[in-house]
Amino acid sequence: MITGKDIQEVIKDMKTNGSTNIGQLIAVLDLYGIKHAEKNVRISKKNPVQSDFSILTLHMNAGYTHWVLYYYGKYYDPEFGLLDNCHPEGRITSFFTIYEG
Secondary structure: OOOOOOHHHHHHHHOOOOOOOHHHHHHHHHHOOOOEOOOOEEOOOOOOOOOOEEEEEEEEOOOOEEEEEEEOOEEEEOOOEEEOOOOOOEEEEEEEEEOOO
């Protein structure tokens, strides 16, 4: 969604077919010229809510970490589809802001 590219092209550009890390996300955003924050921000009392346009880090009850795109109240989840609320079995632990324009 962010890149406007086919998902298979993005996967190829990320050079991964499985798990991804924040470094790979940053590299592909840079490759496509998408402006973003310098680092992931942990959810805390100081930062209790993610930015309106961000990539979220979710820790799933099933024991894995999961990335979800949050865009103005909607959750775009590559595994579970478009959601109005964050996946109930996932806990948002950090976010990575994407800048528009």
